[in-house]
Amino acid sequence: MADVIAAEFAKLRRSGVPWVTAAVMVVAVLGAALLIWIVRDPERAASLGLLGTKANLAGLEATWTAFGTYVTAIAGAGGLLLLAFVVTYLFGREYADDTAKNMLGLPTPRWRFVVAKLAVAAAWWLALVALLLAAAFGTGALLDLDGFSGAAAAGIVGGTLFAAGVSFLLVPVCAWITIATRSYLAPLGFALGMLLLGNLLGHTEWASWFPWSIVALLATGAGGPTVLPWTSYAVLVATFAAGVAGAIHRLAHADNP
Amino acid sequence: MAVDLAIRARDVRKEYGAVHAVDGLDLAVHRGEIYGFLGRNGAGKTTTIRMLLGLIRPTAGVVEVLGHDVAGPRREWLRRVGFLVESASAYPNLTVRENLELHRRLTGAPRRSVEEQIERLDLGAYATRRAGTLSLGNKQRLSLARALLHSPELLVLDEPANGLDPAGIVEVRELLRSAARDHGVTVFMSSHILAEVAHLADRIGIVHAGRLVEEAPRDVLAQRAREYLAGAFTEQQRQDALLTADLERYFLARTGADAEAVDRG
Numbered sequence: 001m002a003d004v005i006a007a008e009f010a011k012l013r014r015s016g017v018p019w020v021t022a023a024v025m026v027v028a029v030l031g032a033a034l035l036i037w038i039v040r041d042p043e044r045a046a047s048l049g050l051l052g053t054k055a056n057l058a059g060l061e062a063t064w065t066a067f068g069t070y071v072t073a074i075a076g077a078g079g080l081l082l083l084a085f086v087v088t089y090l091f092g093r094e095y096a097d098d099t100a101k102n103m104l105g106l107p108t109p110r111w112r113f114v115v116a117k118l119a120v121a122a123a124w125w126l127a128l129v130a131l132l133l134a135a136a137f138g139t140g141a142l143l144d145l146d147g148f149s150g151a152a153a154a155g156i157v158g159g160t161l162f163a164a165g166v167s168f169l170l171v172p173v174c175a176w177i178t179i180a181t182r183s184y185l186a187p188l189g190f191a192l193g194m195l196l197l198g199n200l201l202g203h204t205e206w207a208s209w210f211p212w213s214i215v216a217l218l219a220t221g222a223g224g225p226t227v228l229p230w231t232s233y234a235v236l237v238a239t240f241a242a243g244v245a246g247a248i249h250r251l252a253h254a255d256n257p
Numbered sequence: 258m259a260v261d262l263a264i265r266a267r268d269v270r271k272e273y274g275a276v277h278a279v280d281g282l283d284l285a286v287h288r289g290e291i292y293g294f295l296g297r298n299g300a301g302k303t304t305t306i307r308m309l310l311g312l313i314r315p316t317a318g319v320v321e322v323l324g325h326d327v328a329g330p331r332r333e334w335l336r337r338v339g340f341l342v343e344s345a346s347a348y349p350n351l352t353v354r355e356n357l358e359l360h361r362r363l364t365g366a367p368r369r370s371v372e373e374q375i376e377r378l379d380l381g382a383y384a385t386r387r388a389g390t391l392s393l394g395n396k397q398r399l400s401l402a403r404a405l406l407h408s409p410e411l412l413v414l415d416e417p418a419n420g421l422d423p424a425g426i427v428e429v430r431e432l433l434r435s436a437a438r439d440h441g442v443t444v445f446m447s448s449h450i451l452a453e454v455a456h457l458a459d460r461i462g463i464v465h466a467g468r469l470v471e472e473a474p475r476d477v478l479a480q481r482a483r484e485y486l487a488g489a490f491t492e493q494q495r496q497d498a499l500l501t502a503d504l505e506r507y508f509l510a511r512t513g514a515d516a517e518a519v520d521r522g
Contacts, residue, residue, distance in 0.1 A: 011359070098346035101307075105311075106364065107335035
């Protein structure tokens, strides 16, 4: 198994995609920082017109707590899209580069490729979250936000890691769709559609049952994660298990022309 | 299954809806022989090769490779098979050496095998080049190097000369001939070009519309072809064919191909 994981990491050598995802993370933090920089000065907000209006509408305050909530949302709801992109790339490139046939003809049980690729996605995601936190603390310090304390910092780190973790539970479904369709578009379209549907259902009584709403609720609840019943966590775990099982079954047993 | 068979297929069918890509194919490839699987585009060659490697499942019938049913566990027999399916492909962001190293790691081949295959396939000048920047012919060499890397007992090659220049084709013929003659490797190679398999194969099977329509040793098939075509060509057409052959040999000689290999065809 270690050899397969090492091989999956080796496939990323010289790939530009990890750098693109890192840039997206940093830009997301800088975007939040820009809005905070604008709203902390009403005159500046007024002089910036639409941008100032957007910053005010975002309801951001120049505090570590507000900034932390935004960072958590990046790791949670935003992470769903970025993670879908990462997983779709890891699985989809085998079809785009026409290397799937070489991989599947190797004397290695096929489930190992699914597990190894998800392990690489997890490591990649962890590195991105670490970058997100580093960028957040760096820009927060530069902006000299109010209310810094050890508890606030621990809250931001804990909340972000929790949001990142629950987001990851939903990505194996994207891997499954990538393998089934052998394309990039379908899983990315699916991820975007689920994110929108999750936001819509997030305002209904179905929210605690729909995986993509659950992540949004857990990751963006103001003043800390929303408290959800245990069944919501069971839904997330079941979605993860279904995604992994579906991806393995599809890769191991379906035709791979 | 008899011990001397490397590949055996019995009444194998593959259907995609109403399309019968392979329609009752029977195959028996002996160990140590070079078997040419000849057919026109769409005859079912690649589908058959994909079934041999377990990449797709037959709709009906049994496929056995090196004594193992391909529908069962794959690990044991796949480690003894090298293959090249359809077009050459590699991870474009990795170098030639890195692509081979990746394959070596997953097949358990010895470390030295990477450099051996780089030398054998004349890829030394490209070893540190990214695979994505290689010409089609060199990508094909890389794919052949990968197929040979773990010293397989059976080589399954789909259009192995695809993209190679004439000198490259001669080199690959020599390589496959040597693998079979010196190392006892069984070679199953498909092609839609008769000349390609005629130079190399011990036996040739002709597949058409998913069925094996003829199978015979190369010399027997050549004799049948001569009898069938006797009187079919004009003297001018014969002269044109001879001129083409002579020009090709001259071209190969002028571009550095091994003279003995050229003479062997």
